[in-house]
Amino acid sequence: MKKLSFLFAFSLIAIAAHAQNVWLGTAAEISFFSKTAIENIEAKSKVVGAAMNLANKSLFFKVKNTTFKFPKALMEEHFNENYMESEKYPTSEFKGTIVDSTNSDLTKNGTYSVWVVGKLTIHGVTKDYKTRATFTTKDGKIRGVASFRVRLDDHKIERPSVVAQSLAETIDVSVDVTFEPQK
Amino acid sequence: MKLNRFLAGALLLLSSSPLFAQDDLSKLLGEDKSDDIVSATFKTTRLNMAHSIETVGAHQLDFRVSHVFGGVGKAAGGGTHNLWGFDQIANMRIAFEYGVTDRLTASIGRSKGFGSIHEVYDGHLKYKLLRQTTRKTPVTITLLGGINTTGMTASSDSTSAASFHNGTERLTYISQVMIARKFNTNLSIQIMPTYIHRNYVAANDENDVFAIGVGGRLKFSKRSAIIIDYFMPFSKSRTAAHKAGTYYYPLGIGYEIETGGHVFHLTLVNTGGFTEDDFILNSPTSWTKWGFRFGFNISRPFRIY
Numbered sequence: 224m225k226k227l228s229f230l231f232a233f234s235l236i237a238i239a240a241h242a243q244n245v246w247l248g249t250a251a252e253i254s255f256f257s258k259t260a261i262e263n264i265e266a267k268s269k270v271v272g273a274a275m276n277l278a279n280k281s282l283f284f285k286v287k288n289t290t291f292k293f294p295k296a297l298m299e300e301h302f303n304e305n306y307m308e309s310e311k312y313p314t315s316e317f318k319g320t321i322v323d324s325t326n327s328d329l330t331k332n333g334t335y336s337v338w339v340v341g342k343l344t345i346h347g348v349t350k351d352y353k354t355r356a357t358f359t360t361k362d363g364k365i366r367g368v369a370s371f372r373v374r375l376d377d378h379k380i381e382r383p384s385v386v387a388q389s390l391a392e393t394i395d396v397s398v399d400v401t402f403e404p405q406k
Numbered sequence: 407m408k409l410n411r412f413l414a415g416a417l418l419l420l421s422s423s424p425l426f427a428q429d430d431l432s433k434l435l436g437e438d439k440s441d442d443i444v445s446a447t448f449k450t451t452r453l454n455m456a457h458s459i460e461t462v463g464a465h466q467l468d469f470r471v472s473h474v475f476g477g478v479g480k481a482a483g484g485g486t487h488n489l490w491g492f493d494q495i496a497n498m499r500i501a502f503e504y505g506v507t508d509r510l511t512a513s514i515g516r517s518k519g520f521g522s523i524h525e526v527y528d529g530h531l532k533y534k535l536l537r538q539t540t541r542k543t544p545v546t547i548t549l550l551g552g553i554n555t556t557g558m559t560a561s562s563d564s565t566s567a568a569s570f571h572n573g574t575e576r577l578t579y580i581s582q583v584m585i586a587r588k589f590n591t592n593l594s595i596q597i598m599p600t601y602i603h604r605n606y607v608a609a610n611d612e613n614d615v616f617a618i619g620v621g622g623r624l625k626f627s628k629r630s631a632i633i634i635d636y637f638m639p640f641s642k643s644r645t646a647a648h649k650a651g652t653y654y655y656p657l658g659i660g661y662e663i664e665t666g667g668h669v670f671h672l673t674l675v676n677t678g679g680f681t682e683d684d685f686i687l688n689s690p691t692s693w694t695k696w697g698f699r700f701g702f703n704i705s706r707p708f709r710i711y
Contacts, residue, residue: 283431296463
């Protein structure tokens with residue numbers, strides 16, 4: 224019977240540990256920017272799913288393509304219909320890990336500059352990415368910020384010649400997520 | 407004790423299962439159960455002749471230019487000499503259609519007019535009442551209310567549709583309910599019950615006409631589609647005219663090209679009207695006798711602020 228209660232206690236600890244390791248994005252924003260001489264196009268989505276497991280430093284982001292908001296309704300339509308083909312490929316996602324040589328404890332207050340490596344899937348095409356990211360921890364919240372560049376060609380997103388002057392070949396993507404421990 | 411050991415094992419297994427689950431963070435976020443609005447049922451606010459359920463985006467101004475040329479076939483006045491109707495432009499319209507909100511469009515336009523009424527000024531309000539969503543709502547419903555008037559000199563022939571006695575008689579009202587469903591990325595179908603009231607009509611014509619229309623869009627590449635619209639009015643005089651061979655139900659078949667800023671429609675229609683009363687009730691030539699005409703629509707939206 225003693226053994227049983229010990230095991231029970233152990234399993235409770237296991238649950239507690241699990242809860243501390245997993246952090247979920249409570250406020251997140253992914254934006255991108257295309258800059259050409261003719262037109263600057265910016266779009267933003269705040270409907271982003273994000274999760275982080277500090278036990279193995281894994282990271283996961285997922286965004287629904289149709290949630291990106293553009294300054295013009297027509298741009299949004301073109302984005303979904305012609306470029307992302309959102310009905311065929313509804314989401315874009317990133318699966319990766321935080322690479323940090325100093326192995327710092329991200330839950331402690333402070334600012335950490337780390338590398339994030341992983342696989343980004345856009346338009347059904349998965350590609351390896353590596354980027355610098357900054358994590359800032361304050362009052363039990365971790366805010367992660369990163370930006371990187373995505374080449375449309377890499378993800379087989381066609382850019383017809385008629386729009387070549389108003390749509391950049393490479394898009395700047397920014398991610399800003401605030402994580403809180405999973406409850 | 408054996409039971410205890412079993413219980414302990416089961417408990418351990420249960421309690422540790424979240425540890426396995428956390429390896430896959432993607433499962434943690436849960437499935438996407440949101441009910442999203444379906445976009446781009448049609449590419450523009452129009453099919454060949456008819457309105458589509460689409461409205462102009464908020465604060466955007468859609469500048470539209472439309473032309474319809476003369477009949478292609480000899481029997482419809484076409485042939486090689488006038489380049490199958492090209493030299494005989496039948497009607498043209500210029501319009502500004504403004505998106506007050508994403509759902510409400512207000513528009514004014516001016517056309518030459520195809521039937522017996524010319525110098526046509528048209529205005530309409532269009533409201534997207536219901537929007538198709540990915541899960542719950544199967545269709546989009548848009549309401550259209552239009553009013554036309556004409557600046558033409560009143561005819562002295564008392565049997566003419568243009569022998570107006572006052573300003574009120576120059577008015578025509580159009581009400582339409584459009585119901586459309588985007589079945590998949592490539593196929594959208596629309597039906598459109600339409601009610602037309604003309605304050606003044608020619609002798610033997612009806613003031614009130616109810617018509618039913620169907621339309622569709624079939625996309626065959628990312629930027630191009632085939633568009634079709636067809637109307638059938640329930641009107642005694644039109645049924646009689648159809649039997650006599652002077653009226654045919656209006657059918658439009660067009661090719662839609664989207665270039666990134668402009669949307670072009672290259673159309674073939676057996677009428678020359680741009681307003682519902684004009685194209686539903688004035689289509690004197692038959693598709694089967696080469697009685698269709700070439701036309702085009704250009705749509706160019708600008709963002710106002």
